[in-house]
Amino acid sequence: MGRRSTHTPEQLRKLILDAAQAIIEDQGLSGLSAREIARRISYSPGTIYNMFDNLDDVILNVEARILDDLRERLQSVLLEAPPSSEAVLRLARNYMDFTHERPRLWNVLFEHYMPEGTDVPQWYQDKLEELMACVETSLGSHFTPSQDDERRRAARVLWAGVHGITSLSTANKLASVTSQSASRLVDDLVGTYLAGLEAGAGVDADSDSGSDRGSGAIAVDAGTAAGGSPAGE
Amino acid sequence: MGRRSTHTPEQLRKLILDAAQAIIEDQGLSGLSAREIARRISYSPGTIYNMFDNLDDVILNVEARILDDLRERLQSVLLEAPPSSEAVLRLARNYMDFTHERPRLWNVLFEHYMPEGTDVPQWYQDKLEELMACVETSLGSHFTPSQDDERRRAARVLWAGVHGITSLSTANKLASVTSQSASRLVDDLVGTYLAGLEAGAGVDADSDSGSDRGSGAIAVDAGTAAGGSPAGE
DNA sequence: GATTTCAATGGGACGGCGTTCAACTCATAC
């Protein structure tokens, strides 16, 4: 058959991404194939390669949607809560809830790697920055405007931490921790980390100062190592 | 050809796992295939299925080796350092170093998922517990013997946190953070989290008794949520 | 209405994959 003109290019793109997302949502990333997408939308596999470079490109565009969904969700949380420990915690829980509501979809973000030489595209990085900005905003009350680096770092630590808990517990690779009990860990992480920030906040820098010995092979210096210590370093 | 008897079953198993590990180490998990293993050891693909159930089984056994290596490494760190903040930090850094020395190998632990219905085998869980035990030991000085639950939880939070940082930065999915700058985040996490623990240390054990989360859409209570509930908030 | 054009499309082809299994081979046991 030739041109069908039943769908505009944009419609077709959407059709493909919708199908890809649906497949992932009910079979996981490993269930995704160009042929399966083609079957679902009643086109031939070749058509997909008119709209996208390859399957990785399709997946990347599905990831974009997920990141957008997540961002919208987190931004809406920020609208209701001014920067505070509570806001941080709510963000963390929303992240976690998101991952539980659509586990396979969320998993794609981390299961999927760029093929060897290829780099994560800039627009992808930008979307990540937007997400991080949410966390940074929520941390507003914990830092002065001059502590921008510290705030950015704290946001990344918290983000990665929550992600680590979610990710390992989902995969059953955190000993004795199930997805169920993971929320408690998230609460613990956020609560304790923020307490650590506050403990170091007004006071001087070195929360556990004594240990600034670089003993042995590894130069361990917990004092300055706790880079977070808001006042300083 | 028929029986070769050039290798005992154990030798053959080792041969296969060595080859699998080598392939993963220089091409990543996606480069691994039964056929490629067969080529490297000069056997036919079928032979692999005499020794292992399937490729997942092979991978799982490679994972076992990695977990063992990591455990040995962490245990040797513990021998040199008594429980302390420093010991925790050294463990974290060793984990991180390990992941940088053999990135693809380490990645397998998390790239690879059990096929749908299958569960992570018990011996795998046991190996995870051994790793966690290292972290728990290093946290000895931060908890009294009666606070076993709290210590176990803190160990998991730290483990997952360090993992999250490493994992996201390696995959380039932590905005503006590269594998290089990740160590700073690890130091920050460990330092600040431990500071948070110490800030709340004196407080009694009902650390999280009140936090029956699950209430409402978002029952936020940063105070009780903080597992180690530092006085502050 | 007839003709031309050419982008969209289908679908076969290629080389790879995991996995299975019948057939073959040969060290060992007798």
Added chain:
DNA sequence: GTATGAGTTGAACGCCGTCCCATTGAAATC
């Protein structure tokens, strides 16, 4: 010397991603 059966092979099956080009039919031209 022979029979046995475990170890091994390699072809076969049904997938996969990707490529490529003959075909098609909507739009442009006459």
